[in-house]
Amino acid sequence: MSQQMVIIGAGLAGLSAACTAARQGWQVWLCSSLPSERAQSVMAEGGINAALDTQGQEDSPARHGADTLRAACGLADPNAVLAMTAAASALVEELADLGVPFNRTADGQIDLRYFGGQKKKRTAFSQSDTGKQLMTALIDAVRRYEAEGTVHRLNHHDFLTLLHDGPVCTGASLRDTWNGESCDLPAQAVIIASGGLHGLFSCTTGSLADTGAVTAELFRLGLPVANGEFIQYHPTTIASNGKRMLVSEAARGEGGRLWVKKQGRPWYFMEEKYPELGNLMPRDVTAREIWYHCQAGETVWLDLTGLEEDIFFRKLSGLVADCLLYGGVDIRCQPIAVAPGIHYFMGGLYVDEWHRTPWKHLYAAGECACQYHGANRLGGNSLLGAIYGGRKAACTAIEEGKERPLPRTGQPELPPAALPPAGLACLRQHLDRALGVVRSGAVLAQALDSIAALPGALPLLGQALLQSAQGRQESRGAHWRSDFPHRDDDRFLRTTLALYDGRRITLSYRPVPEKRG
Structure with missing residues (x-):
């Protein structure tokens, strides 16, 4: 019997993971609250980065990687970044072969434009609707596997919680929003591709349908969130x-x-x-x-x-x-x-270079994960990180789950009730104010006090973001403190980890991996 994979989220990262797994013969359950056509990825406009060097600028994947690491202010894993930039050119060419109508130069080459933080033209684009065009191509690619019966779509399904045996993931529990019925899906691997935390804020360009509820529930269960203070405006x-x-x-x-x-x-x-x-x-x-x-x-x-x-x-x-x-x-x-x-969340669920979370057989990719961007994301790297990251997560999951029998699952512990609208409005108000372009310790502390009594997993995640910003007493990348206006590499050239143990949130700091070779 084929191995089974559950993917939570049907944007670029989820679709990329689904294609990769289905191509290897896995049975894929692609689960999302909304259809792919309404995913956050559709809203991306500017382009996708790759050192194609079609215009004779002497660009290279190494230079793309160096620009990415420079923008990240020392907090991105160089091994993960350089692997991504090395794969970028071939990935963009594959997307063109799938039918993405990239703008072309007069001689038929993929056209490139300048994007912030980069001295080379390396952003391939399709007018100003690149995300929509990438999504259209990948949706079509996944439909082939749906027709073959390898990918099974579960639209209008909310993620409830993980099925797990201690720190070992065994599947996911979902609820059909049309009829209210819940179902448990056992699987050899689960990939989280649920997008960013835009629903926690109102001052955002992102879709409020990206509620952050999936990340919040995983955080409540004990999965760490990394670099939550780095929010790109x-x-x-x-x-x-x-x-x-x-x-x-x-x-x-x-x-x-x-x-x-x-x-x-x-x-x-x-x-x-x-x-x-x-x-x-x-x-x-x-x-x-x-x-x-x-x-x-x-x-x-x-x-x-x-x-x-x-x-x-x-x-x-x-x-x-x-x-x-x-x-x-x-x-x-x-x-x-x-x-x-607010436009992008550099932080998210902690994953390593291979997109593994600390729990076995649980992976994360795309904006919900912390990988590739460190303290600040280069424009054009989000689409690349989502597609490459979804593929990488799926490849890792396939390798680690190929000999694993389908796990048995017990009755899941259901999450607490959702935050009522008035509570969500209160949470957004305080997070908007405290986690702005420029922050201060006093405002962060006030926001923490104001949301402490709010029930549910979302305010818990909001507290983790605030505590991460409060703990980082320096200014670096997208995290800028008026009361600590200087960068402090001696103390904070490290990844922030926020962890909930069932009683309280604790912070720790992990060294950034060193470049191999």
Whole structure:
């Protein structure tokens, strides 16, 4: 009988893992609360990084890796990062073969654009809708295995809890949201690909359907969360329907400029303060600069009016349409006011280089896991990390579970009741305030006191994020403390681990792996 794998989440990481496992003959249960077409991955706009070097820039996977590690401020595993960047070019070519309509140059090569924190053009893109195009191709690829009966879709199914025997995963317990019935799925391996923690916040560009409930339940069970304090704010977002809408970094990659009014004229502050990369500094730096201006009561403008019409038509048409529809601004003719908004969670479930959690036969990939980005993510690396990470997790699971018999499962311990809407609103309010672009110990402590009495697993996870930020008494990457404004490598060149033992949350710090060879 074929080995069985349960995958929680049907975005890019989940689909990539499903394809990998099905290709090896495993029976895959692909479980999600919403269909793939509504996954967070669809919302990604700018592109996917790979050192294709189609434009003669003398780029290489090693340089891509070096840029990634530099942006990570010392907290990314160099072995994992360099393996990912080494695989990136072939992965992008595979995606093109699957039918992803990447923009092409006049001679038919995959076109590349600049993205923040990188001196080379290495971001392959499909207009400003890259995530949607990648998802379409991978959904189609998985449907082949669905037709063969290798992949079994379980849409509209919420994750309830893990089936486990101590620290050994034996499957997953789910609930059908249409009829309320629960079911237990025993499996030789479980991969968590449930996305980020956007539902814990309101100041976010992400889907609030990514509630964070899966990570919260695993944290409640005793799985550690790593680097929870590192939350990336995208520098350029606009208000939309009570949250934030992304104005893609592709806008600046194609020549968009940031300015504030100074003495009645535009002052291009990023170009003056950072002449080497200007508007394409890493996201943590750019977000802080914009935040400081906003705090001073100034309006920050993103100006694309100097771009050629052909760029809007061939490369930014989706962004033009979104800004017109949701912001009421035609960015071809006038600048748009922007401010930072939460966009990505570098931290998440702790995994090693092979995407193993500390529990046997349990793996995690994509934004729910802590791998590849350290203290700050390069734009274009999230799509790469999700697809590569999903594949890596599946390969590890296949190798470690291939001789394992299907485990027996007992009655699962059901999680506590969900946080009521009023409690969730309270949690979001305090996390938005305390885990902003710039933090302080006093505000973090106040938020911890305010949410301490909230019931359920989500506030528990919120406490872990706050305690992780409180414990890191330095400024590094996306974590910036006004009361500790300097980087402290002697104390904090380490990965933060938050662990719940059933009574309280404790913090510890683990050294970052050294580069092999």
